[in-house]
Amino acid sequence: MELLLDLLCLCLLCLTGKTLCDENGPEVIKVEEGADVMLPCSLSTKENIEFKFFDWRKVARTDGLKEVFLYDAGIHYNNGLDGQSEEFKGRVSHFQDELKHGNASIIIRNTQVTDSGVYTCDFPNFQPPQTFYIELVVVGAALKPFVTILDATAYSAKLQCEVHGNPKPKVELQDSDGNILHAKVTQDSEREGSFYITLQTTVTKTGTYRCVATQEEIRHQIYAEISVYISGFSTGWIAATVIGVLFLVAGVILAVLLYRRKKEPKRIKVEEGDDVTLPCSLWPMDITSKQFVWQKTDDGQKVFLYDNGDLYSDELPDQSEQFKGRVSYFEDELEQGNASITIRNTTRADSGEYRCSFQKHQTFCIKLDVVGPEVIKVEEGSDVTLPCSLLHKDIWLTQFNWKKMSQNDESQMEVFLYDNGDLYSDERPGQSEQFKGRVSHFQDELKQGNASITIRNTTRADSGHYRCKFPFIQKPQIFYIKLDVVASTPEPNELHPLMNGMDGIELHSLMIERL
Known part of the structure; x- marks a missing residue:
C-alpha cells in the first residue's frame, strides 16, 4: 500500500511537466536488507558538476519529500550542511572524484526495508531542469521462526509459530514426515515494511514438529523445530517419570551443546x-x-x-x-x-x-x-596477468579501475581505468608514469565480466598489492592481488666467459689450477 501511494505521488509530479518521467516508470533496483546500494544518476553530457547544485530526495507517503542528500558547489550534508532527514544521516555518500564527469550517483549503506520507495535526483538550476527517478526495493529475509508450546495436556499440545519478513513469507507447520498440518492464522499484518504472521495448531502425537517460512521471490527458506511429548496419562507416576527423564536428557544435551559452543566457536x-x-x-x-x-x-x-x-x-x-x-x-x-x-x-x-x-x-x-589476497609470482622481464572477474556479468557499460596500493593512501598509483569504453589517454590523463604503455585489458571478454589486465615487461618495482574495484555496480566489488616480481634466472650464455663451452672435466681442471 505504501509503495502504491509513493507511485501515485510520482505520477502527480510527472503530470506537472517539470520532470523527465519515462513512460515505463522509474528504474527499479532491488537489494537485500543490510547491504549497501548505489542509486545511479548521471548526465549523458558528462558535464562537470563540481560547482553545480543537485538534490536527492525520497518521495514520502505522508510528509512530502524526505531529504536524502544535497550537494551545492562543494557543500553537502556530510561536511556541515543541515537539513538531511534523520533516517539517512551517516548512511549516504557520493562519488567526489566522479563529479567532473557528471556523475551524481549516491550510495546508501546498511539498507533497511523502510528505505524502499521512489527517489528523485534533481538538477533544478539547469535549463531546462532535469530530474531522474529510481525505485528502490529493499527485501528482508525472514528470521528464524519462533515456535512455542502454548498449552499442553496429557493428550494434546497447542503449538504456535511466529515469523516476520519482507517479502511476505509463506508459513507452514509440518510433522516429522513433512506433512503439512492444518493451522489457524491468528495474525497476518504489515508494520514498518515487514509482514508478521502467526500460526497455531493442536497436535495429539509425540514427535518433532517444524515451522517453515519460505520467500520464493528471494529464494529463501528457514525453519525451526520443536519436540512434543504426549504421555497419554492425565496423572500418575509413569508420566512424571518420563517427563523427568526427558528433562534430564534435555539438560545433558543442553550442557553438551553449551560446552561445544564454548570450546568450538x-x-x-x-x-x-x-x-x-x-x-x-x-x-x-x-x-x-x-x-x-x-x-x-x-x-x-x-x-x-x-x-x-x-x-x-x-x-x-x-x-x-x-x-x-x-x-x-x-x-x-x-x-x-x-x-x-x-x-x-x-x-x-x-x-x-x-x-x-x-x-x-x-x-x-x-x-x-x-x-590475504591471491599471490602471483613472476620473473622480472616477463608479462603477467592480474585476474579480476564478475562471472557471467556484462561490464561493457560500467567502470572498473586498478590501483597499486601502499600503506599511505596518498601514494596509491593509478594502474588502469576502464570507464564505459574510455581508458587513460592524452584526453583522460591520470595513469601513473610507471605503468604508461605497459598495461592492457581484454576488450573482447568484457561481456563475460573479465576485468583482468596484463602488465608487460615487469620490473622489481611492480611488486606490491593491487586492487581491482567496481565502484558503480549495485553492490560495489573489490578484489585484491599481491604481485611478487623476482629476479630472473640467468641464461647459460650469461655465465662467465671462461665457463662457456667447457665440459665438466675442463671446468674441474680449471678450478684445480686456480687452487
Missing part, C-alpha cells in the same frame, strides 16, 4: 578488504534497553559497546583504536534481539576470536579468519 572466513558481519542474537527478546559488549578475546581489544542506546564515543572513549570508525550495528533489529555487528574493510589484524556478551545472559563466540 563458530568460524567465519572473509577475504581481506571485505566487510564481515559477526552474528549474535537473543531473538525474540527486545534488547533495546539492555547492554551487550563485543570484545576480541585473544588480545583483549574492545570492539563495540551498546548500553541502553549509548555507544563508544567521545563520552565513552574505551573503543580500541583498531576498530574506531569501522564497526556498526543493526539498530532497527534490536527489538528482535539482534546484537550482530559489521566490521568494514577487514585487515589481517582483525583475525582472532570474538565474544558477544550480555549481562546475566548468553555469551556467543566467533572465530574470524581474514585471509
Whole structure:
C-alpha cells in the first residue's frame, strides 16, 4: 500500500511537466536488507558538476519529500550542511572524484526495508531542469521462526509459530514426515515494511514438529523445530517419570551443546578488504534497553559497546583504536534481539576470536579468519596477468579501475581505468608514469565480466598489492592481488666467459689450477 501511494505521488509530479518521467516508470533496483546500494544518476553530457547544485530526495507517503542528500558547489550534508532527514544521516555518500564527469550517483549503506520507495535526483538550476527517478526495493529475509508450546495436556499440545519478513513469507507447520498440518492464522499484518504472521495448531502425537517460512521471490527458506511429548496419562507416576527423564536428557544435551559452543566457536572466513558481519542474537527478546559488549578475546581489544542506546564515543572513549570508525550495528533489529555487528574493510589484524556478551545472559563466540589476497609470482622481464572477474556479468557499460596500493593512501598509483569504453589517454590523463604503455585489458571478454589486465615487461618495482574495484555496480566489488616480481634466472650464455663451452672435466681442471 505504501509503495502504491509513493507511485501515485510520482505520477502527480510527472503530470506537472517539470520532470523527465519515462513512460515505463522509474528504474527499479532491488537489494537485500543490510547491504549497501548505489542509486545511479548521471548526465549523458558528462558535464562537470563540481560547482553545480543537485538534490536527492525520497518521495514520502505522508510528509512530502524526505531529504536524502544535497550537494551545492562543494557543500553537502556530510561536511556541515543541515537539513538531511534523520533516517539517512551517516548512511549516504557520493562519488567526489566522479563529479567532473557528471556523475551524481549516491550510495546508501546498511539498507533497511523502510528505505524502499521512489527517489528523485534533481538538477533544478539547469535549463531546462532535469530530474531522474529510481525505485528502490529493499527485501528482508525472514528470521528464524519462533515456535512455542502454548498449552499442553496429557493428550494434546497447542503449538504456535511466529515469523516476520519482507517479502511476505509463506508459513507452514509440518510433522516429522513433512506433512503439512492444518493451522489457524491468528495474525497476518504489515508494520514498518515487514509482514508478521502467526500460526497455531493442536497436535495429539509425540514427535518433532517444524515451522517453515519460505520467500520464493528471494529464494529463501528457514525453519525451526520443536519436540512434543504426549504421555497419554492425565496423572500418575509413569508420566512424571518420563517427563523427568526427558528433562534430564534435555539438560545433558543442553550442557553438551553449551560446552561445544564454548570450546568450538563458530568460524567465519572473509577475504581481506571485505566487510564481515559477526552474528549474535537473543531473538525474540527486545534488547533495546539492555547492554551487550563485543570484545576480541585473544588480545583483549574492545570492539563495540551498546548500553541502553549509548555507544563508544567521545563520552565513552574505551573503543580500541583498531576498530574506531569501522564497526556498526543493526539498530532497527534490536527489538528482535539482534546484537550482530559489521566490521568494514577487514585487515589481517582483525583475525582472532570474538565474544558477544550480555549481562546475566548468553555469551556467543566467533572465530574470524581474514585471509590475504591471491599471490602471483613472476620473473622480472616477463608479462603477467592480474585476474579480476564478475562471472557471467556484462561490464561493457560500467567502470572498473586498478590501483597499486601502499600503506599511505596518498601514494596509491593509478594502474588502469576502464570507464564505459574510455581508458587513460592524452584526453583522460591520470595513469601513473610507471605503468604508461605497459598495461592492457581484454576488450573482447568484457561481456563475460573479465576485468583482468596484463602488465608487460615487469620490473622489481611492480611488486606490491593491487586492487581491482567496481565502484558503480549495485553492490560495489573489490578484489585484491599481491604481485611478487623476482629476479630472473640467468641464461647459460650469461655465465662467465671462461665457463662457456667447457665440459665438466675442463671446468674441474680449471678450478684445480686456480687452487
